[in-house]
């Protein structure tokens with residue numbers, strides 16, 4: 018059911034790779050809620066071509082941009098305003114990549130070239146995007162920017178390796194930039210800390226399947242799926258959350274507040290008295 022929450026709003030949505038991507042669901046929902054937006058992804062991700070069907074379905078144009086490249090990000094914000102006919106009201110940062118994870122390199126043996134690449138793609142890209150937008154004054158007052166993150170920024174998950182540090186930085190950028198952009202332009206910046214989700218980035222993590230089941234058994238509501246994450250992002254882009262900024266918001270079915278669950282105890286073979 019749609020509520021017209023984003024009627025008249027203009028946006029930029031990064032990171033829709035295929036139908037499993039969280040960003041894909043956000044684009045579908047934003048379209049349902051009345052927004053117009055530009056889709057963007059790294060030029061290399063375009064080669065698979067799946068994004069074209071999303072663009073068609075949502076009447077959107079695609080602007081390729083490597084999120085580590087300031088010139089390409091500048092072009093993205095300039096062109097998006099031209100295409101959409103005004104300043105941008107919402108931006109989704111849904112970008113994550115770790116070569117150390119992909120190559121299954123243990124955290125303590127991290128390759129530093131890969132580490133720096135992961136940092137640039139997954140965290141610094143957020144700062145670059147915000148800095149470009151601010152210089153161009155491309156985001157409207159009370160506009161909303163959301164980046165997706167994971168709880169390994171607060172607690173240790175050994176298999177998440179360098180991405181844990183990188184997500185901690187991403188969340189810090191949301192707070193630091195959120196202060197400056199808030200004071201100057203009333204732009205809101207938040208991170209959404211999402212449950213494990215079966216996407217290309219998610220399932221690339223060693224042991225993801227077992228961990229997915231573990232988190233599902235801990236969370237009282239079970240793991241939050243990509244579609245419900247998209248719903249949550251839509252509320253953050255809407256005017257109904259206009260005083261929310263500089264927050265890391267857990268969207269995880271209650272996982273982050275649960276110490277232990279009956280379900281996990283019984284999986285361990287411990288009977289409750």
Ligand SMILES: NC(=O)c1ccc[n+]([C@@H]2O[C@H](COP(=O)([O-])OP(=O)(O)OC[C@H]3O[C@@H](n4cnc5c(N)ncnc54)[C@H](O)[C@@H]3O)[C@@H](O)[C@H]2O)c1
Nearest residue numbers: 032034038039059062084112113165213214216217218219
């Ligand atoms: N899947 C999960 O379990 C999970 C949980 C919490 C948070 N997240 C976060 O959600 C976000 C989206 O990931 P997803 O799970 O939808 O997976 P996904 O693989 O569908 O999306 C990741 C996207 O990042 C894009 N990307 C990579 N390098 C880029 C670059 N240089 N420039 C521009 N785009 C680039 C990819 O092309 C892809 O579209 C990521 O930040 C991820 O860390 C995912």
